[in-house]
Amino acid sequence: MGKQNKKTSSSISTTETSLAIVEIIRSHDGIRLRQITEELDLSKSTVHAHLTTLRNKRYVVKEGEFYHLGLKFFELGEYVISRKDIYEIAEQEISNLNDRTDRIADFSVEEHGRVISLYSELYNAESTFLSDRRTFYMHNTASGKAILAEFPQPQVEKIIDRWGLPCETKHSISTRDELVAELKETRERGYAINDEEAVTGLYSVAKPVLHPDGRVCGAVSLDSPKYRVNKESIDDFTSQLGQTVQNIEQKLTNCPTSI
Structure with missing residues (x-):
């Protein structure tokens, strides 16, 4: 032995x-x-x-x-992503969302307390506002906060304990109290915002995608240069996101084993 x-x-x-x-x-x-x-x-x-x-x-x-x-x-990454039906569903809907807007559309999921971008549409040259990473912290991204807002507080605390709250810009959330307040506001308004918190000059809005059993399985976001954002555009963002989320969730209902 x-x-x-x-x-x-x-x-x-x-x-x-x-x-x-x-x-x-x-x-x-x-x-x-x-x-x-x-x-x-x-x-x-x-x-x-x-x-x-x-x-x-x-x-x-x-x-x-x-x-x-x-x-x-x-090769392994392509396999890991494509083996889930959610990827195929998200790919189609994110492409449609991108066609309806002039912003950067993205679908992300959480894994091990980080946000992973599974599929995104870089609409034009302004995609240079984004870094070339696919993995992000959750507390300073719209998709991350949209997902965190659906998690029970103990799970949120575990993620903070593991990764901390690093500041990537001067606008990043840096304390637990700030994050708790931000997640409360996210739940109340129905969508999350990233106001130059991960990348200077980048503004994002995101909504969570729920599995038929109520589990959060990801988030859809629209990203834009900050200078192109106003109340009218945010209203349009949330409307477009709502339609895309509804479409994805409906398809998940018809394919419950997808994630």
């Missing part, structure tokens, strides 16, 4: 090391072997062995002296 536990522990340690290497490569957008060994405080031979395995399995590629993540992750 002792030998089996030791072997299991060793396997876990090996897996954690490989995953740590993947995360380091991602965070640096390419990195040398020496830098990885320094960050992980491991021997060159150990890191090289992990990198060799990752390269053989197509998770990592080497370009000159730099290691980068391979397209294997792209």
Whole structure:
């Protein structure tokens, strides 16, 4: 029994090391072997062995002296997203929403306390207001707050405990009391707002999408440069979002196993 536990522990340690290497490569957008060994405080031979395995399995590629993540992750990402019927439903409805507006339409979900953009339509050159990330904090995005507003308070607290409330702009929510008040207001008005809280110059409005059993399964948002926003445009945003959410929820009712 002792030998089996030791072997299991060793396997876990090996897996954690490989995953740590993947995360380091991602965070640096390419990195040398020496830098990885320094960050992980491991021997060159150990890191090289992990990198060799990752390269053989197509998770990592080497370009000159730099290691980068391979397209294997792209293949896996496409599979993870497309295996859910909600993605196909959202893709169609977000495309329709984009066609009806001159803003950036997006469908996002929550996973492990972060917001993941599953599908978005970058309407025009003003999409440069957005960063190239697909994962965001929940407290400073419209989609994140729309989803958080549907969660029970203990679940919200767990997410705050795990990720904190980092400020990405001077407008970001930075305290629990601020977030609690913001989520209360979100529930009362029926939609969430991101007023330059994640990206300076970007204004977003979002509504939650509910599964037929009442669970929140995501949020639809419309993003716009702040200078193009006024009360009339916000009213139009919420109307358009409401129609899209209604369409998605109706399709979910007809396909209850979609998420």
